[in-house]
Amino acid sequence: MLLDALLLQLGYNATLVAIGAALLGTAAGITGTFLFLRKRALVSDAVSHATLPGVCIAFLLMAALGGDGRNLAGLLLGSAVSAGAGLWCMNWLTRNTRLAEDAAIGAVLSVFFGFGVVLLTVIQTLGIGRQAGLEGFLLGSTAGMLYSDALVIALGGAATLFLVLLTRRPMTLVAFDPEYSAARGLPVSKIDMLMMGLVMAVTVVGLKIVGLILIVALLIIPPVTARFWTERSEHVVLLAGLFGGLAAYSGAAVSASAPNLPTGPIIVLMSFVFFALSLFFAPNRGVLAAFLRHMRFQRRVHLRQGLLALAQGQAIYEALTLRLLRRAGLVRADGVATERGRARAAKALRDERRWEVVRSDMAHEATAALYDGLRDIETVLTQDQIAEIDRRIGGPQEVPA
Amino acid sequence: MTVELASIEGQRPDGQEREQDLSKSPLSIRGLTVTYGEKPAVFSVDMTVQPGQMTAIIGPNGAGKSTMLKAALGIVPPVSGRVQVFGRPLEEQRARIAYVPQRASVDWDFPTRVIDVVLMGLYRELGLLSRIRGEHKARAQECLERVGMADFAERQIGQLSGGQQQRVFLARALAQGADLYLLDEPFAGVDAATEKAIISVLKSLRAAGKTVVVVHHDLATVAEYFDNVFLINTRRVAEGPVAEAFTEATLQAAYGGRLATTQVSQLAHKA
Numbered sequence: 074m075l076l077d078a079l080l081l082q083l084g085y086n087a088t089l090v091a092i093g094a095a096l097l098g099t100a101a102g103i104t105g106t107f108l109f110l111r112k113r114a115l116v117s118d119a120v121s122h123a124t125l126p127g128v129c130i131a132f133l134l135m136a137a138l139g140g141d142g143r144n145l146a147g148l149l150l151g152s153a154v155s156a157g158a159g160l161w162c163m164n165w166l167t168r169n170t171r172l173a174e175d176a177a178i179g180a181v182l183s184v185f186f187g188f189g190v191v192l193l194t195v196i197q198t199l200g201i202g203r204q205a206g207l208e209g210f211l212l213g214s215t216a217g218m219l220y221s222d223a224l225v226i227a228l229g230g231a232a233t234l235f236l237v238l239l240t241r242r243p244m245t246l247v248a249f250d251p252e253y254s255a256a257r258g259l260p261v262s263k264i265d266m267l268m269m270g271l272v273m274a275v276t277v278v279g280l281k282i283v284g285l286i287l288i289v290a291l292l293i294i295p296p297v298t299a300r301f302w303t304e305r306s307e308h309v310v311l312l313a314g315l316f317g318g319l320a321a322y323s324g325a326a327v328s329a330s331a332p333n334l335p336t337g338p339i340i341v342l343m344s345f346v347f348f349a350l351s352l353f354f355a356p357n358r359g360v361l362a363a364f365l366r367h368m369r370f371q372r373r374v375h376l377r378q379g380l381l382a383l384a385q386g387q388a389i390y391e392a393l394t395l396r397l398l399r400r401a402g403l404v405r406a407d408g409v410a411t412e413r414g415r416a417r418a419a420k421a422l423r424d425e426r427r428w429e430v431v432r433s434d435m436a437h438e439a440t441a442a443l444y445d446g447l448r449d450i451e452t453v454l455t456q457d458q459i460a461e462i463d464r465r466i467g468g469p470q471e472v473p474a
Numbered sequence: 475m476t477v478e479l480a481s482i483e484g485q486r487p488d489g490q491e492r493e494q495d496l497s498k499s500p501l502s503i504r505g506l507t508v509t510y511g512e513k514p515a516v517f518s519v520d521m522t523v524q525p526g527q528m529t530a531i532i533g534p535n536g537a538g539k540s541t542m543l544k545a546a547l548g549i550v551p552p553v554s555g556r557v558q559v560f561g562r563p564l565e566e567q568r569a570r571i572a573y574v575p576q577r578a579s580v581d582w583d584f585p586t587r588v589i590d591v592v593l594m595g596l597y598r599e600l601g602l603l604s605r606i607r608g609e610h611k612a613r614a615q616e617c618l619e620r621v622g623m624a625d626f627a628e629r630q631i632g633q634l635s636g637g638q639q640q641r642v643f644l645a646r647a648l649a650q651g652a653d654l655y656l657l658d659e660p661f662a663g664v665d666a667a668t669e670k671a672i673i674s675v676l677k678s679l680r681a682a683g684k685t686v687v688v689v690h691h692d693l694a695t696v697a698e699y700f701d702n703v704f705l706i707n708t709r710r711v712a713e714g715p716v717a718e719a720f721t722e723a724t725l726q727a728a729y730g731g732r733l734a735t736t737q738v739s740q741l742a743h744k745a
Binding site: 110112150238239240242247248250252253255256258300303305306308309435438439 | 544548575580584585586587590591594597599602630642656667
């Protein structure tokens with residue numbers, strides 16, 4: 074069943090939802106990356122909650138004018154207007170009062186959302202214009218998604234992606250170094266506004282699928298996940314799009330594979346799966362990698378300290394050090410150095426001196442930066458350079474390498 | 475060139491002569507006031523930077539050194555004041571200015587490599603969509619070489635030491651190929667090797683006819699590194715060649731009781 078869903082074999086509506094979700098997930102991941110890099114991720118939460126009053130007011134207006142209150146384009150337009158108002162309030166609060174951004178986010182988020190819920194309740198008691206389904210905007214509802222809805226989502230997502238492609242350089246520059254950007258004459262506040270506008274567009278487009286409460290997850294989790302895998306912002310952007318798209322697509326498929334599984338929350342859980350996998354298994358930044366690195370590092374420290382102690386004829390008391398030396402065949406069971414142990418110890422001591430020279434010489438600065446007390450010097454310098462350093466140190470040259 | 479010791483009442487030297495050298499000055503500031511809340515950080519400051527020379531902006535902590543620079547560049551909005559760059563309005567001359575912000579003003583865990591930061595200096599040439607080509611990379615690499623960081627191009631910026639970060643920022647400014655260089659505390663908390671590298675790059679810029687303005691905190695090196703000083707303590711205290719404006723009287727006026735009298739006379743003596 075799940076396989077069928079993943080392969081788009083579950084019928085028209087499921088296919089429509091899966092494709093729409095994948096597009097939305099990609100657009101959200103990519104847009105959210107810039108917000109994440111700018112360290113303003115939570116602004117998106119306020120923006121999304123601020124959409125609710127707009128949705129309700131748009132519904133009331135359309136119903137009052139005798140139209141279909143549930144026209145998606147109309148509702149999205151209303152949500153965009155009220156999200157924009159929320160954003161404006163937030164900017165005004167941070168700029169003109171002593172409130173910090175986090176406080177402004179809290180204030181705007183709760184007030185707009187509260188107002189929206191009141192309107193929603195009023196609409197339900199009025200009982201006009203087939204209001205059923207309006208609360209689907211809270212957590213998303215894909216059951217009755219139409220082809221035209223999917224088209225709105227696809228077009229909105231594509232337009233957002235195009236704008237991101239066009240403005241990725243200024244947005245990255247502002248995210249990294251706003252002061253420098255301002256000094257170069259970049260309109261920093263306009264670029265910030267654009268960034269927020271794009272986030273707003275994604276939010277509005279995504280209301281139908283994941284709903285306004287959870288859209289923030291689609292904007293933030295993918296970039297955070299992507300960050301585990303790379304040290305380059307361009308790659309964070311691309312990977313966030315990929316993770317976002319995959320999570321949304323697979324989440325939509327999973328929810329279609331069984332009755333009564335909510336699409337939005339499942340998509341969020343799928344992106345959490347990607348996040349958790351990355352958190353543990355990503356190279357370099359992952360938890361597992363960090364743990365292994367620490368273990369390896371600890372062993373090298375012990376081995377090195379043991380060798381230096383041997384070279385200087387000091388006693389070794391630490392059990393781990395002795396065990397490591399013994400296992401490497403550098404000391405005998407009674408703690409006396411073997412032939413090979415003595416040679417390695419002498420080299421360790423010699424390397425220590427060589428490193429001292431390297432670290433005191435500006436010409437070797439890049440190399441010196443690699444010094445960690447452990448690295449074998451021949452992995453960072455050529456034989457000629459080492460010979461040159463040895464000439465400077467003087468003393469016996471016959472140290473076995 | 476004369477030294478003026480601006481009086482507290484804000485008396486200005488006669489405008490005639492000064493208006494003329496405005497057109498030549500790489501950076502001229504008139505009546506600049508910046509406030510945080512209602513407390514002035516910089517009050518009615520005039521400054522005329524001399525072309526092709528190195529100028530230090532000095533003053534005690536909280537005297538408005540960095541704020542003045544930021545306001546001159548429009549990073550911080552001033553309450554009042556007029557800024558001209560090479561005799562023209564700031565906005566027209568942005569391309570000729572390279573600014574080096576304080577190292578601590580950015581997050582060094584940002585996902586980017588050293589070479590990418592330097593390429594930000596080429597932002598204008600790159601435009602919005604064109605791809606980064608080999609020639610751009612080569613130019614960035616050359617700038618890294620000038621600050622002694624050629625071997626670090628591919629490193630993640632988070633792996634750099636403070637001094638190395640500072641040099642990467644300088645390399646980014648060099649990549650712009652500007653005529654006026656404004657640096658905010660480039661020597662703060664850097665190692666001796668970095669300080670040497672930076673000062674030699676700045677001197678080579680001066681030799682090439684560029685103008686350099688540095689917010690500086692180390693009074694001991696002022697005489698050795700700079701041609702001119704600008705002393706500020708919210709208001710302008712003095713401005714001119716080091717030998718004339720960096721004196722016991724001006725230091726006393728700028729720092730007040732914050733420097734011991736013996737220190738002041740020693741420093742001034744060096745100059």
